[in-house]
Amino acid sequence: MTENLFKPYALNNTINLNNRILMAPLTRCMADDDLVPTQAMADYYARRAEAGLIISEAVIIRPDGQGYPNTPGLFSQSQIEGWQRVTSAVHNNGGKIFAQLWHTGRVAHPYFYSNGDDNAAVMAPSAIAVEGSVPRMRELTYKTPKAVTIDEINTLIYDYAQAAENAIAAGFDGVEIHGANGYLIDQFLHHDSNRRTDEYGGNSENMSRFALQVVDAVIDRIGHDKTALRVSPGAYFNLEGDNRDRDVFDHLLPQLEKRNLAFLHIGIFDDSMEFDYLGGRVSSYVRANYNKTLVGVGSYSAETASSAIDTDKFDLVAIGRPFIANPDYVAKIRNNEPLVSYSDEMLTSLV
Ligand code: FNR
Ligand code: 8K6
Numbered sequence: 001m002t003e004n005l006f007k008p009y010a011l012n013n014t015i016n017l018n019n020r021i022l023m024a025p026l027t028r029c030m031a032d033d034d035l036v037p038t039q040a041m042a043d044y045y046a047r048r049a050e051a052g053l054i055i056s057e058a059v060i061i062r063p064d065g066q067g068y069p070n071t072p073g074l075f076s077q078s079q080i081e082g083w084q085r086v087t088s089a090v091h092n093n094g095g096k097i098f099a100q101l102w103h104t105g106r107v108a109h110p111y112f113y114s115n116g117d118d119n120a121a122v123m124a125p126s127a128i129a130v131e132g133s134v135p136r137m138r139e140l141t142y143k144t145p146k147a148v149t150i151d152e153i154n155t156l157i158y159d160y161a162q163a164a165e166n167a168i169a170a171g172f173d174g175v176e177i178h179g180a181n182g183y184l185i186d187q188f189l190h191h192d193s194n195r196r197t198d199e200y201g202g203n204s205e206n207m208s209r210f211a212l213q214v215v216d217a218v219i220d221r222i223g224h225d226k227t228a229l230r231v232s233p234g235a236y237f238n239l240e241g242d243n244r245d246r247d248v249f250d251h252l253l254p255q256l257e258k259r260n261l262a263f264l265h266i267g268i269f270d271d272s273m274e275f276d277y278l279g280g281r282v283s284s285y286v287r288a289n290y291n292k293t294l295v296g297v298g299s300y301s302a303e304t305a306s307s308a309i310d311t312d313k314f315d316l317v318a319i320g321r322p323f324i325a326n327p328d329y330v331a332k333i334r335n336n337e338p339l340v341s342y343s344d345e346m347l348t349s350l351v
Pocket of ligand 1: 025057178180181267297322
């Protein structure tokens with residue numbers, strides 16, 4: 001009973017998806033030491049080309065966006081060329097792929113980009129550190145970031161747009177701006193991490209400004225039909241939620257709707273989580289406030305996703321961990337074959 005997942009879907013006049021199953025963005029930390037995608041990564045993505053759309057693992061837009069080891073970039077010529085190998089391999093297998101554009105903000109660690117300079121800054125809306133340390137590199141505790149200046153904000157916006165242009169040069173079909181999961185853009189959207197008193201903080205309109213400026217700069221560079229965004233109205237990772245966050249997203253979502261994005265994608269690990277300040281699930285909240293293409297995600301099986309699409313909870317589903325465990329996820333669902341279960345040990349190799 002998952003036939004509806006196999007109905008084609010037109011994102012807009014230029015991008016048609018063969019089915020409604022997206023591969024969720026999944027950081028794998030397998031780029032080489034220059035943050036260039038490898039042949040093994042090209043093979044990994046090519047094996048998953050039957051997805052209606054692959055969203056790449058998060059790709060850093062510039063060196064100080066890095067918060068995890070060996071995450072690929074899109075700011076050097078060799079990175080663009082590495083991604084060309086990936087996008088060609090996916091296209092040769094009949095697939096489509098968007099790049100997810102990422103800056104980790106206060107979750108960045110200078111260990112990755114400082115070249116030994118102890119004063120290398122961590123960029124964030126406000127000088128409030130996130131507690132804890134880098135996953136799998138626990139000796140790297142998070143530093144107190146620098147509250148970015150207006151000039152630095154303008155440069156960041158420019159760098160997102162440049163990375164989007166680089167993504168198109170690398171053969172991607174479009175980009176998903178990573179505005180979710182407690183990273184830089186999301187840090188502007190939540191009161192926990194944004195205490196600014198200038199035009200980027202203090203009220204919903206100001207707190208939405210950076211996200212919208214990045215979206216507009218990317219649209220300007222590559223077009224709205226190739227631009228998507230991921231958001232986490234429910235804070236659950238790298239951030240604490242605040243009841244006032246609701247107003248920020250109440251303001252942001254209708255503004256986004258006017259941009260005619262390729263799609264809006266929710267960032268969450270489990271969509272059965274409920275948030276008091278959103279009145280329930282994130283997907284229900286976003287659906288009620290945003291009337292264009294919505295991608296649901298978060299611990300869905302093909303069956304639960306099919307029924308959510310059937311009852312109009314969202315239009316497309318992104319599948320994460322099951323796609324790590326099953327490169328042929330789409331074929332298995334179509335043929336009603338059993339899936340291999342995901343386990344965290346699978347993260348150590350690229351199958
Ligand atoms: C993720 N997720 C994630 N999200 C994102 O926006 N960018 C990323 O690079 C990553 N990386 C990542 C790595 C790993 C190992 C996991 C498990 C998850 C979140 C992911 O896209 C998705 O939202 C969740 O995995 C929930 O979907 P599933 O796995 O329940 O289908
Ligand atoms: C985006 C980079 C992420 C790198 C590794 C992610 C590994 C995720 C493992 C799954 C468990 C995540 C749980 C986090 C959410 C907490 C929910 C309350």
